[in-house]
Amino acid sequence: MKALVLSLLCATAATTVQAADPQVPYPQGYREWHHVKSMVIEEGHPLFGAFGGIHHLYANDKAMKGYRGESFPEGSVIIFDLLEAVRDGNAVTEGARKVVGVMHKDSKKFKATGGWGFEGFGGGDPAKRVVATNAASACFACHQPQKAQDYTFSRLRD
Numbered sequence: 001m002k003a004l005v006l007s008l009l010c011a012t013a014a015t016t017v018q019a020a021d022p023q024v025p026y027p028q029g030y031r032e033w034h035h036v037k038s039m040v041i042e043e044g045h046p047l048f049g050a051f052g053g054i055h056h057l058y059a060n061d062k063a064m065k066g067y068r069g070e071s072f073p074e075g076s077v078i079i080f081d082l083l084e085a086v087r088d089g090n091a092v093t094e095g096a097r098k099v100v101g102v103m104h105k106d107s108k109k110f111k112a113t114g115g116w117g118f119e120g121f122g123g124g125d126p127a128k129r130v131v132a133t134n135a136a137s138a139c140f141a142c143h144q145p146q147k148a149q150d151y152t153f154s155r156l157r158d
């Protein structure tokens, strides 16, 4: 009996380890967070292919502490909300949502990528994970040189 319990415990532990592939949660309610800044990336810009359009950055309360200091506390979440840029006469307006990019600070879970989990939700759909296990090459590789700013590029403005 003792042996059985022990082997069951071991099996459970093994399953837990396997299932520990860390996932970035969908950032529910981020549109009510703090707006950090916005930017339009037009055709001809080197990042147009991946990030062309209008993006707005949002930060939760914890991430705001990071923007005001040097490093971001655990639980910081920053959003890169990317929308189509629609030219309409002499105006540029927001079109359909392309992707909701997320950086989620959890130093233990996302140790391999600077303590940040990176994910993208296609069209803003919580079920469409476009990064999944490719965070290191698809996202972190480009953010890595920003180590001095805890792997972020943007700065808060007045």
Ligand code: HEC
Binding pocket: 037, 038, 039, 047, 057, 078, 079, 080, 101, 102, 103, 118, 119, 120, 131, 138, 139, 140, 142, 143, 151, 152, 153, 154, 155
């Ligand atoms: C080729 C470089 C590059 C790649 C690849 C890249 N990013 Fe970024 N990312 C940037 C730049 C530059 C900014 C700053 C944008 C601004 O100031 O508006 C940024 C900003 C962000 C921000 C806001 C916080 C910050 O760093 O300022 C988030 C969130 C983000 N990216 C998520 C992602 C995710 C998720 C991926 C992978 C799908 C990704 N990024 C891939 C260059 C990149």
